[in-house]
Amino acid sequence: MSDKQINDPVYKTDALIAEDIDAYLDMHQNKGMLRFITCGSVDDGKSTLIGRLLYDSKMIFEDQLAALEADSKRVGTQGQEIDFALLVDGLAAEREQGITIDVAYRFFSTEKRKFIVADTPGHEQYTRNMVTGASTADLAVILIDGRKGILPQTKRHSYLAHLIGIRHIVLAVNKMDLVGYDRDIFDNIVRDYREFASEIGITDFTAIPISGFKGDNITVAPSDNTPWYEGPSLIDHLETVEIANVAAQARSFRMPVQWVNRPNLDFRGFSGLISDGEIAPGQQVRVVPSGKTSTVKSIVTMNGDLDRAVTGQSVTIRLEDEVDCSRGDVLAAADDPPESADQFESTLVWMSDEKLIPGRGYWLKLASQTVTATIAEPKYEVDVNTLDHLAAKTLDLNSIGVAEVTTDRPIVFEPYSDSRQLGSFILVDKITNATVAAGMIHFSLRRAQNVHWQPTSITRENHSAMKNQKPAVLWFTGLSGSGKSTIANLVEMRLARMNRHTFLLDGDNVRHGLNKDLGFTEADRIENIRRVGEVAKLMTDAGLIVITAFISPFRAEREMVRNMLPEGEFIEVHIDTPLSVAEERDVKGLYKKARRGDLKNFTGIDSPYEEPEKPEIRIDTTAMTPEEAADFIIGKLIP
């Protein structure tokens, strides 16, 4: 092992630990914390730098070092030298490939701060990982190989760091030892970077010439090799830079309510993490979106009530009045509450192999609120290499775009530039439950606020009572030719004979009128179902029993309609006919056309049918006649 390459550990005052542990502990009890990310490629010496930070802070123990030494000889890329990259690459597959493919978190501390480092990869296809690591970071260290200068990936990393709202950028010009510690080389890189940075809105950054391998300007600056450098060492800078919390704490108070604490009838508290501002007993708060106000009675913790609580603390707040407030609401300063809206312009970073489907319903989680959201076709996509805006119909894995987001009910939010907590959201696929995108809100599109809900005096309950029936939607789904329309028609006739008020919405008929502008692409099919769902909903508001007969092949869209309606009113009826049987019947001759290729996107042939997993009613048409099926459905609907 080449000990001479590594300086002695310097952050930890071993002498103080040995002589006066109590004084040492006192000092460390009141440290601050800084989270940062390192961006750079394998070749920029990123892992070496992180390895050095860990080593210098004595986060590497002797047994780990021994293992590292052995590994370095076996699979290392530094010859007989210590390969710090091995220390920070965790998973077996990655170690074999010699690359980091995920986000890893590292920890070290100095006397002034604890640091959490998100180690993120520099490869183009891993935008997703860098955005993930950056989302919790206060600062970004952008590594540059002094021999190469600014590369396309430097720009990409800087753009992403800026996009995710990191206001502190460190430009670490690494491998200075390999360019003879040449001041001109450093100055030129800084000049080039400044020019590019101002183009993307980065107004301030700190440039430091370093050598992760030799240790220059990591802990002490200037190093003997760089007497011309006048700035701080990397550690000095990380220890003293003023972090983002300051800005958040200066804002008006906001706390998304996570949980209502109700141990007994005498205690009711609202628990959450304060996202912005601060709060004290006696201050006026408003529950958003309801708008009700009250006064803070106390701030409760197990260690006693607090006089004051600030951004970043998890607390439980009691109010003077019994106001309605639950998970998803936001407690906010009464005189400056956040807005609520149901339509926004947002930046989206797509994180899934399955591309964005405009119009499809996704779960959107913002703070403690979860709602259904649909995304419009993107306004544009950003090329992360050139930063050009490109036309886009969708977003693929690792692409970044700007699009309108519409939620099924208003949510409380703030622009991301004001609040990282209330301006960020994730999108979740309703079927696979995967996190498919990260979003940052620019502003609301105010349409929701301009078109107020018209309160009507005759309610849906009145409509329903007058008709003496419970409204419902019988949603028939199944392959073309499965018998949906036939059975639906029989069901409606039987209901009519029982004096029930009904309406049958048939797929083919709707396409002649309401939806004549729509084709059969995936996006159009989704819009087709959305409109039918909205019409069905209006009809149930009018008290009707609605019967629909649409192929409706996608689970997500059927779930979207289910979520539009009050619980229990959506009754999914799966007309289950095997493809071979439906194709043999081929009443309209459509299967033949599709097989010939004259009809594109035909369900069952070149477009999938996603069977219902748990339909309320399933009809096996190979075992029942249409009349028996209709009777069976009526029996389920009106027992």
Place this chain on the structure above:
Amino acid sequence: MQRLTHLERLEAESIHIMREVVTETQNPVMLYSVGKDSAVMLHLAKKAFYPSPPPFPLMHVDTTWKFQDMYRLRNKAADDAGMELLIHQNPEALERGINPFDHGALHTDMWKTEGLKQALTKHGFDAAFGGARRDEEKSRAKERIFSFRTASHGWDPKNQRPELWNLYNARKAKGESIRVFPLSNWTELDIWQYIMAENIEIVPLYMAKQRPTVERDGMLLMVDDDRFPLEPGEEPQMRSIRFRTLGCYPLTGAVESTASTLPEVVQEMLLTTTSERQGRAIDRDAGDASMEKKKQEGYF
């Protein structure tokens, strides 16, 4: 302007995570191993829901081979927190008398890995809190705070959900479950500092005392009860020892030490030059990817 200390920020984050789990899953449980990390995790749970008791049970996946001091503190801690304590012992391992002296790696596999899977399946828990930290071991550094397990409790490190801001996606299919690690961002030093700051009760074995020991394969083992099979001529010797990590007593190596107070323990930890898990036989038994492999099989 009030700046939060690193411990205050870590505490707030852990509490936020616990509250999210309670509202977004149906049937959570807290795995409690009686070690110092479990002690901190339990303390944070009490704080997160105060004045209510934590709205989930504690579960100890027992191997019957823990230190006696651990069993004592386990029962007391659950009582103090006002929580239900579930104890699971793998009935098959019990029947076959699986033990660390005769069965080696099978002991960990059956009591811990299989035992944990059985317990989670038996009670239908869909979320389980664990006290693992990312600084413990390399493959943990990349694990999410919300870590998904298939219906057969496997972990797929290539298919983890991205975790952004403090927005946790707890949605899962039927049969799938989540392991949640609220201490992910804590280090060993943070744990000790928090134990001191909050005056949290821990198993006395962490502090040095004269205890009966024998030396085997370079490990110092404590003779904690009369099930310890002594070799011919082997005599337990009294030594001043303590433990940096606690597990089954026949598998847990002690260190000779005189650190009998918390500050002394921290002092020793800071000046020491070997990592915490080194005292455990478990990480070393299958080369350098052994923990990752164990996790894919369902070990916590």
